[in-house]
Structure formats: structure tokens, C-alpha cells
Amino acid sequence: MPRSKVEVIAGRLAELTGLPENFPDFLAFGALFEGPFHFTPGENIWGSGQKDGYVWYIQAGYGFDKVDLEDGTMMLNGMIEPGLFVCDEKNLLWGKLTGSSAKLYTHTTAYRLATDRWREFAYQHADFRSVLYRINAHFLQMRKLRLIKMKHKDKKAYWEETKARFPGIELYCTQTEIASYFGVSKSTMHRIMK
Amino acid sequence: MTDQPISTPKFLESLRGLLHPTDRLLLQEAGPDLQVEYFTLPKGTVYTENPMLDGHISIVQKGIVGVSHRMENLVNWSHFYTPGSFVFNLEIHKELNAMDSKWHVLEDTHVYSIDTNAEGSAALERLMVALKLQRSLLCSYQYQHYINEHGLDRHDYSVKWLRSNNKVAAALPRKELANFLGVSNSSLKLYLKEALDHA
Numbered sequence: 276m277p278r279s280k281v282e283v284i285a286g287r288l289a290e291l292t293g294l295p296e297n298f299p300d301f302l303a304f305g306a307l308f309e310g311p312f313h314f315t316p317g318e319n320i321w322g323s324g325q326k327d328g329y330v331w332y333i334q335a336g337y338g339f340d341k342v343d344l345e346d347g348t349m350m351l352n353g354m355i356e357p358g359l360f361v362c363d364e365k366n367l368l369w370g371k372l373t374g375s376s377a378k379l380y381t382h383t384t385a386y387r388l389a390t391d392r393w394r395e396f397a398y399q400h401a402d403f404r405s406v407l408y409r410i411n412a413h414f415l416q417m418r419k420l421r422l423i424k425m426k427h428k429d430k431k432a433y434w435e436e437t438k439a440r441f442p443g444i445e446l447y448c449t450q451t452e453i454a455s456y457f458g459v460s461k462s463t464m465h466r467i468m469k
Numbered sequence: 470m471t472d473q474p475i476s477t478p479k480f481l482e483s484l485r486g487l488l489h490p491t492d493r494l495l496l497q498e499a500g501p502d503l504q505v506e507y508f509t510l511p512k513g514t515v516y517t518e519n520p521m522l523d524g525h526i527s528i529v530q531k532g533i534v535g536v537s538h539r540m541e542n543l544v545n546w547s548h549f550y551t552p553g554s555f556v557f558n559l560e561i562h563k564e565l566n567a568m569d570s571k572w573h574v575l576e577d578t579h580v581y582s583i584d585t586n587a588e589g590s591a592a593l594e595r596l597m598v599a600l601k602l603q604r605s606l607l608c609s610y611q612y613q614h615y616i617n618e619h620g621l622d623r624h625d626y627s628v629k630w631l632r633s634n635n636k637v638a639a640a641l642p643r644k645e646l647a648n649f650l651g652v653s654n655s656s657l658k659l660y661l662k663e664a665l666d667h668a
Contacts, residue, residue: 418612
């Protein structure tokens with residue numbers, strides 16, 4: 276029997292935190308999401324410059340999220356895959372226009388929650404906030420590692436590792452977007468990929 | 470640490486900027502209850518943790534703090550806190566510090582700070598809930614910002630960075646500076662010349 280939206284989202288939060296699936300805040304949080312929304316390959320979940328922001332939960336499907344850089348180019352930021360909560364962080368933090376985009380390359384099913392409702396929920400649920408702080412602390416560690424890898428890991432080895440983790444990456448991201456991900460010029464990236 | 474009167478408009482303006490726009494009025498409502506602290510981090514100190522700042526939101530008023538991490542036995546600088554920067558001790562928190570992150574105080578550094586666990590009026594407690602949530606999000610987003618900066622063209626970025634951070638650049642050995650910018654020693658030499666030529 277297919278699981279309901281609430282069960283899917285609460286179940287994933289339970290997996291991430293080790294708390295039970297019937298943790299009341301998880302059930303209440305899951306119930307706030309709209310959806311499911313279905314996307315086809317090539318569609319964006321969101322694009323740059325949008326006013327309305329959402330926290331998305333990806334139930335099924337794959338894609339890439341890209342960040343707008345100060346110089347007007349875009350940088351590959353990471354992969355969208357099942358089980359992830361994704362959003363534009365500038366929009367979430369300060370309600371600014373989105374500065375990133377998320378493009379899919381497979382059929383995808385996702386649920387969404389408007390960022391103002393997300394914020395209201397967090398303010399009203401102290402236990403949920405504690406869980407959120409733990410998850411964000413984990414993200415901080417992941418990003419530390421990503422930054423240091425980007426700066427200092429052997430680029431050829433890092434490319435091989437990334438290609439293995441994100442199969443088909445060259446088909447869905449430009450060489451410039453990939454080069455930025457590794458912190459190298461486009462010509463250096465071209466050499467590495469060869 | 471000394472308690473300072475709230476004659477710190479810049480600090481309060483930065484706190485306002487940290488809040489989501491829909492919450493900024495909270496600062497006005499709770500302002501009179503807000504206790505601003507003032508810390509000095511002495512030059513030369515290396516912090517592997519700083520429990521004194523647990524639960525705090527701090528902003529550098531004056532000075533420089535560099536942040537290093539270890540990966541495969543290499544020590545790497547990732548960023549520097551300069552006047553106006555938010556500083557959170559989560560990145561060097563004992564239980565979360567698998568990468569051996571450290572703060573290096575490169576100059577005597579003065580920080581304004583508030584304790585988000587302070588108790589008081591209902592307005593103050595609402596403000597603290599909002600600030601804690603923003604702090605949690607920003608701790609992680611700051612690193613995304615450093616990642617984004619490293620995705621920019623190395624030449625342009627390095628020259629601009631050297632121009633606007635000449636004090637930090639002067640405080641580091643050349644090899645570590647090149648390592649921080651992610652460029653070779655010979656490129657750094659060229660970029661330094663370019664930054665100085667345009668200064």
C-alpha cells in the first residue's frame with residue numbers, strides 16, 4: 276500500500292535523526308507539505324530570481340542544483356536525489372529572490388512547503404527546532420569538507436570521485452559550471468576531463 | 470568580558486540584518502532588554518574550542534581571526550573574520566570538530582556579542598528564538614558562501630581579495646596565503662604585484 280505524504284516525510288526525518296516516525300512534530304511538519312508534484316526531465320523545480328520560496332522534499336528523481344555566482348556565471352552545487360530536503364537558502368534566510376536553480380534529469384516526484392509556513396512552524400515547535408539545529412550542524416561539517424576538498428584535493432581524483440557519484444554529470448552541466456565546482460578554470464577542467 | 474551599554478548601533482544594525490525581514494520589528498520591541506557583551510581575543514591565541522561563546526552571536530568590531538582546518542595532515546586556511554563579520558563558535562565546537570578546525574587570532578580582536586540563552590521579557594524570548602534559527606542557518610550558509618567564492622575566477626578573485634584584505638595578506642606567510650587563495654606561489658607573486666599596482 277503506498278505511503279501517505281505525511282508518512283513519507285516523517286519517515287525520512289526519522290531516518291535522518293534516529294527519532295521515531297510517529298514523533299508528533301514530524302507528523303505535523305509532514306502534514307504542512309503540498310503535493311505530490313510531478314516533474315519531467317529537463318524541468319526546473321525552481322529557477323533564479325523567483326520571489327516565492329519553498330522547502331522541497333524529493334521523494335523520487337534526480338537532478339542538479341546550481342548557484343548563481345557574483346560574476347554572473349553559475350556553479351554546479353550538488354545533486355538532487357531521493358530523500359533530500361532542498362531549497363534556496365538566501366530565500367529561506369532573508370526572503371530574498373532565489374539565487375540558485377534546480378534542474379531535473381529524470382521524472383521526479385516532490386512535495387513543497389512555503390518558506391514562510393516553514394518558519395512559522397519552526398518558531399512554534401521547540402523540539403523541531405532542536406532537530407533542525409542538529410541537522411544544520413551536520414551540514415556545516417559537510418560544507419567544511421566540501422570547501423577544503425574544493426581547494427586542496429587532487430583535482431583529477433576529485434573529478435573521478437564526482438563522476439562516479441553523479442553519473443552523467445557532463446550531459447546536464449556545462450563545462451563552466453563543472454569547472455567552478457572544482458575551483459579551476461574552464462581550460463584546466465577540459466584537460467582534467469580528457 | 471565586560472558589559473557594555475547599548476551604544477553599539479553598528480552591532481544592532483548587523484543583528485537586524487541577520488533577522489528575516491518579517492522579524493526585524495522584534496529587535497525594536499526587545500531592544501531595551503538586550504544585554505550586549507564585549508570580548509577581547511588576544512593576539513596569538515589559537516582556539517580549538519571556545520565554550521565562552523556557546524549560544525552567542527558575535528560580531529568582530531576590530532581585529533582579525535583566521536580559521537584553519539586539517540585534511541589529510543595538511544593545515545588549510547578557509548576564511549578570515551574581519552570587522553563586521555559574524556562569528557559563531559559552532560565551527561570549532563568540540564563535539565562537531567572532526568576536521569580539527571581552529572581559530573587563530575592574528576590581531577587583538579574585539580567582538581560584540583549577545584547570549585541567545587538570556588532570559589527576560591516575552592519580546593526578548595521571541596527575538597532569541599528568531600535569532601537562534603537564523604544563526605543555525607547562517608552557520609552552514611557561511612560555508613556555502615566561501616564555496617561560492619572559490620568557484621569564481623581565481624585571478625580576478627585573488628586580486629580583489631588582496632586589495633581589500635591587505636592586512637590579512639600581510640599577516641600570513643606567502644605559502645599559506647597561496648594555499649588559502651588556491652593558487653600557485655608564482656601566480657600569487659603576479660597577483661600581489663597587480664593588487665599593489667592598482668592600490
